[in-house]
Amino acid sequence: MTEMTHPALPVLEEAIRQATGSDFRPSLCAAAGGGCISETFTIGDGRQRYFVKLGTAADASLFSAEAEGLGAIAASGSFRTPAVIAQGSDAQHAFLVLEHLELRxxxxxxxxxxxxxxxxxxxxxxxxxxxxxxxxxxxxxxxxxxxxxxxxxxxxxxxxxxxxxxxxxxxxxxxxxxxxxxxxxxxxxxxxxxxxxxxxxxxxxxxxxxxxxxxxxxxxxxxxxxxxxxxxxxxxxxxxxxxxxxxxxxxxxxxxxxxxxxxxxxxxxxxxxxxxxxxxxxxxxxxxxxxxxxxxxxxxxxxx
Structure with missing residues (x-):
């Protein structure tokens, strides 16, 4: 994956720090595939990696619904789903931060x-x-x-x-x-x-x-x-x-x-x-x- 920078990184960093109670400070931001609806990438600090979906502020309700759906499936005890780490929005962006899973x-x-x-x-x-x-x-x-x-x-x-x-x-x-x-x-x-x-x-x-x-x-x-x-x-x-x-x-x-x-x-x-x-x-x-x-x-x- 190609390393990149992104203007939303400070907002994501703060959201992850608050959600996890950690001193997370991203050193890697890499584009991920599969994002036909939103921008997708992974961010990490050498210890933890997260999968991020990023859209416009208008996408906040879309990401909230996705987080709720993942929670409902997880609560059923059926499938493994990526845990929801953080979600939110500011004036420019809405985002959903998920547990990073190695998938095939x-x-x-x-x-x-x-x-x-x-x-x-x-x-x-x-x-x-x-x-x-x-x-x-x-x-x-x-x-x-x-x-x-x-x-x-x-x-x-x-x-x-x-x-x-x-x-x-x-x-x-x-x-x-x-x-x-x-x-x-x-x-x-x-x-x-x-x-x-x-x-x-x-x-x-x-x-x-x-x-x-x-x-x-x-x-x-x-x-x-x-x-x-x-x-x-x-x-x-x-x-x-x-x-x-x-x-x-x-x-x-x-x-x-x-x-x-x-x-x-x-x-x-x-x-x-x-x-x-x-x-x-x-x-x-x-x-x-x-x-x-x-x-x-x-x-x-x-x-x-």
């Missing part, structure tokens, strides 16, 4: 199976209602929450509808919106014989947010936590490259999925594709339209 991607069948066991444990952490006590974020997009007892209504009103509305505001109208209007009315048909429990979800579980530590501990980060259908995490895990096949086999062995999962998987995938459309632009439009159209076609066959 899941590689072996054994690591995939172990990750599945920890995910089952996370999903067996149940809430009283679907949702979360307040809104948070999916990537940089706002994620509406609140709490409710009807999962299909929650997913329509708090997940899909806001994404379709954002897409329309960004100029993605036409056939996507026509398919979206049809789909929003039909979603309850996917839940006539399926009643999910309100499981604690990571919420943004693609392979880039999963790893193992140097000691082999399954680890997750960058969550968008809420209580919802565990199938939603499984569906997200299959997007953008997926996990080792042993992960899926081990999860299904520990907690089998409902026979209609493959169809609902399309619904849950659509949420994330729409979000990518809204965050990153037109390259995701074709897939968003394909998923919306396919779901409508399959739900039309159900009615017939």
């Amino acid at each position: 991607a899941l590689a072996s069948a054994a690591e995939g199976a172990a990750f599945a066991e920890h995910l089952v444990q996370l999903h067996r952490t149940l809430g009283e209602h679907f949702g979360w006590r307040h809104d948070n974020f999916i990537g940089r997009s706002p994620q509406r929450n609140g709490e409710g007892d009807n999962w299909s209504a929650f997913f329509v009103d708090r997940r899909l509808r806001p994404q379709f509305e954002m897409a329309k505001a960004k100029g993605f109208g036409g056939e996507l919106q026509r398919q979206g209007e049809r789909l929003l009315a039909r979603v309850p048909a996917l839940f006539l014989d399926y009643r999910p429990q309100p499981s604690l979800l990571h919420g943004d579980l693609w392979h880039g947010n999963a790893a193992v530590t140097a000691a082999g501990e399954p680890t997750v980060f960058d969550p968008a936590v809420h209580y919802g259908d565990r199938e939603a995490d499984l569906a997200m895990s299959e997007l953008f490259g997926g996990f080792p096949s042993a992960f899926y086999a081990a999860y299904r062995s520990a907690w089998p999925l409902n026979e209609d999962y493959e169809q609902r998987k399309l619904l849950y995938s659509l949420y994330h594709i729409l979000n990518h459309l809204n965050l990153f632009g037109r390259s995701y439009l074709r897939e968003a339209l394909r998923l919306s159209t396919r779901l409508n076609e399959e739900l039309s066959l159900r009615r017939d």
Whole structure:
């Protein structure tokens, strides 16, 4: 990594000193990869190293939600998560300082199976209602929450509808919106014989947010936590490259999925594709339209 200096270092230094009660004085500041939403780097003093996320002052609520999500997952006793060291903001910057972990991607069948066991444990952490006590974020997009007892209504009103509305505001109208209007009315048909429990979800579980530590501990980060259908995490895990096949086999062995999962998987995938459309632009439009159209076609066959 390339050493660097940064104008926010004095603020970070003071925050870490106060949070840890130490005399931390950084001698290393090095850029880190993986920061498509915020600036990321590590800082250290030769004894301790920390992973830092830095954004504008407007990002304070985003970092607060991330810290809360990491805490919720850690409290479940399921995954290893980086500990939150400090968070805060000044007139220019918002920041989140995390424990620095040496991480690597899941590689072996054994690591995939172990990750599945920890995910089952996370999903067996149940809430009283679907949702979360307040809104948070999916990537940089706002994620509406609140709490409710009807999962299909929650997913329509708090997940899909806001994404379709954002897409329309960004100029993605036409056939996507026509398919979206049809789909929003039909979603309850996917839940006539399926009643999910309100499981604690990571919420943004693609392979880039999963790893193992140097000691082999399954680890997750960058969550968008809420209580919802565990199938939603499984569906997200299959997007953008997926996990080792042993992960899926081990999860299904520990907690089998409902026979209609493959169809609902399309619904849950659509949420994330729409979000990518809204965050990153037109390259995701074709897939968003394909998923919306396919779901409508399959739900039309159900009615017939």
